[in-house]
Amino acid sequence: MNQNIERIEVFLDESKEPLQVLTSPPFKVKLDTRQIPDGPHTLRVVTTYKGGQVEEEIIDFEVDNLPSPFIDGIDDGQQVRGEVEFEVVTGDYAAPKSKGGLSVVGAVVSAILVLGLVWFYFAFSPSVTDVVKGQAVEAAGEGAAAAVEGDAAAGKELFAAQCASCHGANAEGAFGPALAGNPIVENAASFDKIVKEGTNAGMPPFAQLTDKELADLRAYLASLGGAEAAPAAEPAAAAPAAEAAATVDPAVMSEGETVYLTNCAACHQPNGEGLGTFPALAGNANLADANLVIDRILNGAGTMPGFGGQLDDQKVAAVATYIRNSWGNDFGPVTPAEVAAKR
Amino acid sequence: MYRNDTVLPFFGILFGVALWYMAYLDGVHIQNLLGHTPEELSVGQLGLITFGIVFFLYGAIGYISAFLEGSELRPGRHEAEGGVAPVILTIVLTLILVALSGVFVNAIAYGLTEGPVKSSFLGQLAAGIFLIMALLLVIYKKHFVDDEVLAEDEHSEVPW
Structure with a gap:
């Protein structure tokens, strides 16, 4: 601060009387612009030093306390005729600022509301539950299965068609374990689950069996009791018409079909489509190799058991001919001599 | 560099x-x-x-x-671009995320009350949830987070 300052006089506009006289710091001037009219003004600050020297500073400024009116409805230079209506819009500088938009709390609440509603819909809506139901693991209906009365005779036919090739004609066990007298038969839930879902030990799933058919199977197996072995069952059901090649003897095809339905259909399915890990025979190019087919039937491969001990050359040739000439396959016949050569 | x-x-x-x-x-x-x-x-x-x-x-x-x-x-401040499209994308992804988590809870509840649900289905739901979360993070970082890259002297005091 300058010690040489004697006084500072502040004049407004052309006034001769100073608005304020400052003699000691701080040299602060307070001017209430509401007391002077809107428009251009001049502030003259005269500083007098102790030596008598004078300095003058002039500041131009503009006061605008009252907002100008805005005319809405008629423009500058606009041509008008007849009755004219317009509005004079005035502002208010002193009015408090209006808060626009959402507050933080409002935003959070509305977000929770909207997202929560979406979440609740997808978590509890029955229509979404239906979608989830479509993805449910199909478990064997335990209660339902137990309620169904089994028919041992029907179960016997079913067993011969679907199970005998692995579990033996009389459920005495072969490639698969013995089922006659097996305690698993008494446990409906476990039995149904194993049959429907298969096992890791190589048994394929038989999901196509109904609860009634499972009950029939259990009734039949329970009737065996493990002691006496029932006579071998006849092959089931009328076979699908085989499309035999011209050079294939229909009698051989018929015999092959019988052998197939008894020994092979449980895994490879009556229609030759295969099941799970068991390969399809229909449309299988590997069947073109007659030696491979004979070898597989005689000796098996992977989880497939060999049938060389159970089937004679005639039957092996017949079933090989059948699978090579059915379901659209057309690879020609296999003779018993070829089978004998491979033994 | x-x-x-x-x-x-x-x-x-x-x-x-x-x-x-x-x-x-x-x-x-x-x-x-x-x-x-x-x-x-x-x-x-x-x-x-x-x-x-x-x-x-x-x-x-x-x-x-x-x-x-x-x-x-490049050294210097890099301000995020922002924009309307990423905001809309974020909202849509958030709705999908919430919907998927709702379905997930629905499937868990179904598994507890009715019977097991395929684990592959639950796995796909969880994968979808995590992928969308990752995507949201990527969009947020790309469009809404400012970056500053500082250049360091080649022979800086960092011993390595």
């Missing part, structure tokens, strides 16, 4: 896909030898798939870095 090359990520993803394909071919070969498709993966397949995943992730991280930071970091 630090670089976010897309060269290494490209080969990372290429190797990942190649290893995955090798695992598939391995499975086909095993299938031919066995005569049927085994239920479980072989040890070789597991190893190939594991390294495939590692390479694939390495490549994906590289590509995401290049997308977020550009191929070369």
Whole structure:
């Protein structure tokens, strides 16, 4: 601060009387612009030093306390005729600022509301539950299965068609374990689950069996009791018409079909489509190799058991001919001599 | 200068896909030898798939870095672009995320009360949830987070 300052006089506009006289710091001037009219003004600050020297500073400024009116409805230079209506819009500088938009709390609440509603819909809506139901693991209906009365005779036919090739004609066990007298038969839930879902030990799933058919199977197996072995069952059901090649003897095809339905259909399915890990025979190019087919039937491969001990050359040739000439396959016949050569 | 090359990520993803394909071919070969498709993966397949995943992730991280930071970091402040499109995308993804988590809870509740739900279905839901969360993070970083890159003297005081 300058010690040489004697006084500072502040004049407004052309006034001769100073608005304020400052003699000691701080040299602060307070001017209430509401007391002077809107428009251009001049502030003259005269500083007098102790030596008598004078300095003058002039500041131009503009006061605008009252907002100008805005005319809405008629423009500058606009041509008008007849009755004219317009509005004079005035502002208010002193009015408090209006808060626009959402507050933080409002935003959070509305977000929770909207997202929560979406979440609740997808978590509890029955229509979404239906979608989830479509993805449910199909478990064997335990209660339902137990309620169904089994028919041992029907179960016997079913067993011969679907199970005998692995579990033996009389459920005495072969490639698969013995089922006659097996305690698993008494446990409906476990039995149904194993049959429907298969096992890791190589048994394929038989999901196509109904609860009634499972009950029939259990009734039949329970009737065996493990002691006496029932006579071998006849092959089931009328076979699908085989499309035999011209050079294939229909009698051989018929015999092959019988052998197939008894020994092979449980895994490879009556229609030759295969099941799970068991390969399809229909449309299988590997069947073109007659030696491979004979070898597989005689000796098996992977989880497939060999049938060389159970089937004679005639039957092996017949079933090989059948699978090579059915379901659209057309690879020609296999003779018993070829089978004998491979033994 | 630090670089976010897309060269290494490209080969990372290429190797990942190649290893995955090798695992598939391995499975086909095993299938031919066995005569049927085994239920479980072989040890070789597991190893190939594991390294495939590692390479694939390495490549994906590289590509995401290049997308977020550009191929070369330049010193200075980099302000986020913002914009309406990322906001809309974020809202849509958030709604999908919430919907998926609702379905997930629905499936868990169904599993507890009615019966088991396929684990593959739950796995796909969880994968979708995590992917969308990752995507949201990427969008947030790309469009709403300011960056500052500081240049350091070549012979800085950092001993390494």
